[in-house]
Amino acid sequence: SQQGEEDPQALSIQEGENATMNCSYKTSINNLQWYRQNSGRGLVHLILIRSNEREKHSGRLRVTLDTSKKSSSLLITASRAADTASYFCATEKAGANSKLTFGKGITLSVRP
Amino acid sequence: EAGVTQSPTHLIKTRGQQVTLRCSPISGHTSVYWYQQALGLGLQFLLWYDEGEERNRGNFPPRFSGRQFPNYSSELNVNALELEDSALYLCASNRGPTGGNQPQHFGDGTRLSIL
Numbered sequence: 001s002q003q004g005e006e007d008p009q010a011l012s013i014q015e016g017e018n019a020t021m022n023c024s025y026k027t028s029i030n031n032l033q034w035y036r037q038n039s040g041r042g043l044v045h046l047i048l049i050r051s052n053e054r055e056k057h058s059g060r061l062r063v064t065l066d067t068s069k070k071s072s073s074l075l076i077t078a079s080r081a082a083d084t085a086s087y088f089c090a091t092e093k094a095g096a097n098s099k100l101t102f103g104k105g106i107t108l109s110v111r112p
Numbered sequence: 113e114a115g116v117t118q119s120p121t122h123l124i125k126t127r128g129q130q131v132t133l134r135c136s137p138i139s140g141h142t143s144v145y146w147y148q149q150a151l152g153l154g155l156q157f158l159l160w161y162d163e164g165e166e167r168n169r170g171n172f173p174p175r176f177s178g179r180q181f182p183n184y185s186s187e188l189n190v191n192a193l194e195l196e197d198s199a200l201y202l203c204a205s206n207r208g209p210t211g212g213n214q215p216q217h218f219g220d221g222t223r224l225s226i227l
Contacts, residue, residue: 045217048213048214104154105154
């Protein structure tokens with residue numbers, strides 16, 4: 001079963017605009033991670049936020065985590081056509097079982 | 113450093129056949145994870161190996177199995193293939209449970225098509 005659920009399922013924006021994607025999950029977690037997948041390829045790790053962290057930045061990416069609401073958001077600022085991809089949130093549940101549980105993903109299209 | 117490598121990249125099989133997929137982790141990584149990405153079902157966790165042992169298993173039938181070798185590379189075996197096994201099989205690696213909070217690094221996957 002899916003732990004995370006992303007919202008929206010699809011997003012289409014103009015180059016230069018910001019893209020915000022949301023993820024909700026159900027259980028206690030060690031960390032939450034965001035990944036990007038270009039069509040038919042493997043996943044690329046974007047950012048990991050631990051359960052005791054509230055916000056994290058990496059370049060044009062900003063991730064927030066609200067453990068009380070069991071939700072996270074990924075913000076991509078000043079989007080580029082190359083950001084077009086599917087984005088997944090994944091959670092590592094509390095306890096050291098290390099497996100990731102993924103949401104179904106968000107398809108982001110950035111129009112040039 | 114070289115990333116996670118998987119072979120083959122594509123595979124076509126027929127129902128009832130058996131298949132073996134291979135994965136080489138990043139140097140220094142002891143844990144290997146296998147995921148299935150089937151159309152409409154998202155990414156589903158299959159298996160986790162660390163230091164040669166199976167550590168966790170997803171909700172898949174026993175015809176999905178695997179192993180990890182002393183050099184930390186891994187194989188995923190699927191017996192008695194069914195049409196629904198058509199999917200992208202992804203392998204990932206990291207430094208394992210002693211490494212604390214860390215990402216998993218993915219290969220580009222093996223696309224398996226069952227006819």
